Amino acid sequence: MSLLHVTLILLTLAGNAYSQVTSFPSTLKVKVFADVGANVTLPCHFSSKDSQTFGSRIKWIKVADDEALNQDVLLSMGLHTKTYGRFENRVSLETEGGEDASILITEVTKDDSGTYRCDIANGMEDAVQEVVLEVQSFIGVVFPYSPHLGRYNLNFDEAVQACLDQDAQVASFDQLFAAWEDGLDWCNAGWLNDGTVQYPITKPRQPCGGSNNQPGLRSYGRRDKQMSRYDVFCYISELMGDVYWLEQPHRLTFDEAVQACIDDDAEIAKVGHMYAAWKLRGYDRCDAGWLADGSVRYPISRPRKNCSPTDAAVRFVAFPDKDQNSYGVYCFKAGQSGAR
Template sequence: MMSLQCITIIFLTLAGSVYCEMTSPSTPIKVKAELGDNVTLPCRAPNSNLYGSLRIKWIKVSEDESVTEDVLLSMGLHVKTYGSFEDRVFLQGSDDNDASIIIDDVSMDDMGKYRCEIMNGVEDVMHDVILEVENGPAQGVVFPYSPHHGRYNLNFEDAVQACIDQGAVVASFDQLYEAWKDGLDWCNAGWLSDGTVQYPITKPREPCGGSSSTPGLRSYGRQNKQSRRFDVFCHASLLKGRFYWLVQPERLTYDEAVQACIDDGAEIAKVGHIFAAWKLEGYDRCDAGWLADGSVRYPISRPRKNCSPTESAVRFVSFPDKQVKSYGVYCYKE
């Protein structure tokens, strides 16, 4: 490699919520975006006479730089995207030297360091961009999650996937803090997006840090992401579709519930969907229904006898045998 360069640039997106700080050549550019935005990660080749087409490669670099995730590869007219970036990452291509990419519908999982590598036949350029993703507390809901095989069974990677599977992302510290201020009280520790493990307590009691302790977030600090296992706090955003109870003449097994939603042109709802509908849309129904993870829950925004007499909540029933025909189903349609 003949040279290592960083380009000093100020970049503003049309959305106005994403910006890039002016940096020195030795410092990665920092780009900030709000959850769900489209964001541009800037990168340019040196202004020079090019010999042949640019070869552009973008990767996402993990904390261990020996482990990377391919994002995009461009060679002439051929452009390929990979993994979770497929069909939502594009070259900006404003001119012949522009190697910037646009990421659609940014999620918390997109946060991290990205590396742009440009090879033009004369010199190779390597350029780092750090993407930070933010989200206001009013735009979503935080909920605790543990899978069907029980509590404290998720390492960090499992926790990230568990939230994704439920139509959500791992919550940040700020999101959990805002949820605690809004009354979230949960006595099981869960992963947050920064790799710490915490839980929110509004009503101090013996099993949850002691009855004489003060309300707040209890923290276990940073934990080993591979070996340590906890629950997770997920964050679901405002729904882009419709969450609803599917009216059926009979109760359904899990497989029948999945098929019933499909027959209605929808999918079986995820846990993130029911929490977002309950918290952000005031959805209320006193009928227990299947969800995609095999759990049975129901959302109550108006507490009342025989449903949730003391508080507004998403009530968890159980992870029942999937062959039982005791429940209806909640569906979600984009």
């Protein structure tokens, strides 16, 4: 048996034994924050300037309410380090040696939120520190977009412009991942800002990558930015104004809708405005109305019969003939306090 295998066995045995300790020295506690998909450092330092991490045993645990359910994260002894479970290949010591036993967690998820315990023993000084990690979702909303031409009609440059036209930008992988964790499920593939094409699935089914696959982001990888054509995922971080339904005595054509908003010292709302009002402010209205791209949509935050029976969503109606006077209009006024 190789020396490496013996070392890993000893690390595992030491980790199991150490996890059974039920009494700890008094602990220091700090709180750190991270966004979904980001990297974060959990700090842990010796209290003595004379102490060195080299040759010490460093044990990181994710603490549960029931100590029996604690999760091992990392164990380091001398030159050898082992990570465990879902932390494997995502956690490493921030530095080698010195006074620092901090760890780096990469690709943070919401499940990483919680309390972590750093235990250090070097024969001269034992130290215990606790870190509370709070993982925050992105403040903003990711929304899928395709133009009036239909699905899969945008190359990359056109996708960038399509999002800009909605006061948004092409979403990043981290933003789409956070949206997926928040429940976004969409079966059409769309561009991301790194030139990849992906789509989020929370409810696996046959037409969307197969019913036997796990939930997650389905990826087509990097595609030719000029020749390939897909939809796009856009991201808007905040709403700098007020989205509202403009009361009118009659239904409007598209041109009439545009003018009606102008007459109200506003502009016709964009799709990005609608999604931001819906997601960030809980805007809810069961009236189909024109938006600036010529589509007709309405926002539902409280699912109910005849509006959106099962899901909170921005409901898409159609890209109707612009001369059709069957709809109202949503307007946007910059600098206001909220949707109504």
